[in-house]
Amino acid sequence: MNILYIGAGFVGSCSAATAASNGHKTLVYDVDKKRIELLSSDDRDIIESCLSEPGLGDLLVQNNDRIKFTSDYNEVEGFLNDCDAVFICVPTPEIGETGESNLKYFYEALENISQALLKRNNGRQEKYVLVVNKSTVPIEAAYKTKLFLEKAGVKNFGVVSNPEFLVMGKAIHDSTKPDRIVIRAWNDKDF
Secondary structure, eight states, X not given: OEEEEEXXXXXXXXXXXXXXXXXXXXXXXXXXXXXXXXXXXXXXXXHHHHHOOTTHHHHHHHTTXXXXXXXXXXXXXXXXXXXXXXXXXXXXXXOTTSOOBOOHHHHHHHHHHHHHHHHTTTTTOOSOEEEEEOSOOOTTHHHHHHHHHHHHTOOSEEEEEOOOOOOTTOHHHHHHSOSOOOOEESSTTTO
């Protein structure tokens, strides 16, 4: 599969590295150019100094032919022409002590990806693409994502919720040997 990850933090990078190690072609986008540079270094020690995730450096170096990091949104738009799934892995920090998630980055990512999805296949949107909520978001976010994409005019897509349970510093281990996987989909095709 061709899989796009929006967000190169510990969730996006470790999930993408695991997907690449399983044979998938992955592109990881982030606005943090320095982080992209470090993760793209092909140097195990530099990579692990960036995110402090044991095993990430080895996995990225071993699978560098199937994973690419970028901060250039033009590459994202080109990749979407043959993309099978888009994982949204952006930060959703807690707001004060309320327990609520700040969804600013999530909705920014959703706005950007919806505009890019409209352009895929020269605007024909022929290829079916799955949009996966991996960020920590409220339970209704998958439905809101579906409505958001429909309102933007995106066609030929599905939405899945796949919340992460990764622990910082153990994300590679937890990605390769998860103790649980939760997926919510509206239909069998997306599941």
